[in-house]
Structure formats: structure tokens, C-alpha cells
Amino acid sequence: MTDLKALSAERDQLFKDVIDGKIPQRVPVETFFTNEFAVQYAGMDLMETQWETHRYEQAFNRVCQDFYSDSYPIFTLRFAPVYQLLGARNWKMGSNGFLQHPEVEGMTVEEYEDFIASPYDTLVETVLPRLYPELMAEPSKRAMTLSKAFKAWFDERKNLARISSQLTVKYGYTTFPLIGGFNSAPMDFVADQLRGFKGISIDIRRMPEKVAAAAESALPLMVRMGMPKFPSKYSPTLMPLHMPPFMRETDFEKLYWPTFKKLVETLNEAGQACLIFAEQDWTRYVDYLNELPETTQILVESGDPKIFKEKVGKKHVLMGFYPTMLIKTGTKLQCIDKVKELLDILAPGGKYIFSFDKILLTADSINIKNMQAVLEYVATNANY
């Protein structure tokens, strides 16, 4: 137990040093496996385990046992019972037990004005019943349905918190929860579940002023959603970013960037850092990222790591870049060569946490031996 405490303290120091801008003893390793990955990897039936979530503990333990990480490596965001109780249209379980997100329109184009004037009321009264038809009922039934869903959500979160606490102690992981909150960039919030990808793409061209106003209205909600009770720069708010790679830079500059930047700055001013996941390729926006507060950590999916290190890597902690596809298709040697290449570019000067370009969704999306070899290589060799 003492050894595990010492190991945990060592790992705390690795992350603390990186985030404080000091050179750590070694490049820390942070991996994100989904609950679906863990269940499949443990050889359990995914469909069944989505409902019997007390079995997560056994599955998550297998991942912790077999894959190196300096932080608790399981990431779970969605719970099947909640969506089932509400009759969700926006999250549907496939025949393989994996929750999928179909294109939805939670808010019609005519409802922009309502959302702009009173965003939370519109979510509660208009958007939720549309996304979750079980809420489209007379008041007493609606109240009971929402109560059941809330209870399921609360129970599942409690279960996950218990498992993560136990495994953090058992494996001597860092005690910093490396995700301290979750929210969206304001315009992504309007796009993802309210207008949908198709709707927002049309709105950007036909009614940009309404898109901008809706993002402004969503901003206070996103600040509140992403602000934990105890703000910390070591437990950032995770913000996956969606729309910019599909936008023109002129639209990005007017419609997306102002409220996104304000959100990150507001959280930062309260002492809360953000971990932004720059999904797809953000190379053409790299100079914008440099304007974000220094506490912002940037997980990059694709792009030239040399450009990112040069332009933002001196100010911000960088993560990502390692192509998960190579783990699936490459030889062990090719996988290790890629680690060496990325370490040579990203490790100098600190401000780098080793991680993959994507959250690992399913066990068959990688070659297990390659993954283990890569993680072990960083843990053993990436010393300063």
C-alpha cells in the first residue's frame, strides 16, 4: 500500500510538473478507453453489460491490469438505462450494444428566438420532449419519467465514482481526476443536438446572426455546466470541439470563436482549466488556439505535430497526435518508431502528455499487443 501511495504521488508530480510548465521526470501517459472497449476486452457481452453495470468493475480492472497508464484510464459518458427510460431519439443502441448518435433536430429554425431569449426554458420545455418522447406526456407521468431517469443517471455516476476510486488506489494512479467537468463550445452546443449538423450548416449561411445570438445565449449555460464545485487547473473541463473543421474561417471567426474563447477565459478566471479536444484537423486554426489562456490543454486529433509544437506547444500542454489507426494496422516496430518520432518533436521543453489521437472506442479497433508495446515504451523510455 505504501508503495502504491508513493507511485501515486510520483504520478501526481509528473502531471503537476507538466501543467505547471516544469520539466517532469518523464512524459506522463494518459489513455482513454471507453466502457464499451473495456467490456469487449474483458470478453463480456456488451449489450448485457450496458444494463448490468455492476460488472463494469471486473471489466475496467482488466484494462487497468493490462495497459499502462499514469491516470485512471476509463472514460464513460453515457448510460443506456437513462436513454431507454426517456425513449431517446438522439442516442440509440445498436445491435452490438454500442450507443450511436443519429442526426437529430431538437430545435426548429422557428424556435431560435425562444432559445435566444430564454435558453434554459427552451431546453426544458421544447428541446427535451422532442429528443426524449417519453417526456411528451401529461404532467404527472412526465414528472415520474424524469425522476426515474435522474435516479438512473445518479446511480450510474455513483457506481462509476466508486469503481474509479477503488482502481485509482489499487493501481497507484494519479489522484488528480484528469477530467474535472464536461461541456461544449457554445456554438457546438447549438449545433450538436439542437439544430443538427444539416440544420446548422444551412443556418450558418442563411441566418448567421441567429447562430451567433444563440451561441451567446448558450454561453452562460456552458460556463455553469463546465464549472466544478472546486475549480482546479489540474482537473480540467473536457470540451470536445466539433464544427470548426466543417466551417469557413470567416464563419469560424464570427460565429464560433468569440463565445468559445469567452467560455475558456471565464472558466480560467475562476481557476478552472479546460482540456479541449480539437477533433479532426485544426491546423488552419492553430494561431487562434494560441490566444487561449495558458492553462488550456489541447488534445489534437490530426495535424503536423511540428507546427503545433512550434505555434502553441510552448504556451499550452499538448496531447494526442498518435494515430490509433497505426496501432491497428502497423507492425510493432512501426508503432514504436512512431512513438520515438512524436517524443522527439513534442517532449522537448515539457508541456506534453502522451496520449492517442482518439478515445479508444472498441476492442477490435486496435491491435492489443501493439497498444501495450507503445504504452510500455513511453513509460520506460520517455525520461527527461
Add this chain to the structure above:
Amino acid sequence: METNYFTAWDHDLAEQPEIQDPYASVIASRLQDYEEMMFQFIMNLCV
């Protein structure tokens, strides 16, 4: 849309005179925890 779910509770707390009740702050704190939990739940359903 008459109910402002987002701010109703905060305004009540800030403006009502019975806040002087010696137990008011502990009650408010406990209720605020649930208010915040429900807010997070609702928002989670929208992302």
C-alpha cells in the same frame, strides 16, 4: 414561457427576507446541491 428555471431559485434566495432565518443558509445550501445536480442532468441530456 413564464418560468425561468435557470434563475428562479437564485433570485428567491437572494431577495427573500426570511433568509435571516438561522437555518436558512444550511437549508439553501442543501437545496442548491440538488438544484445544481438537476441542472447538470438536464444539460447532460442536451449534449
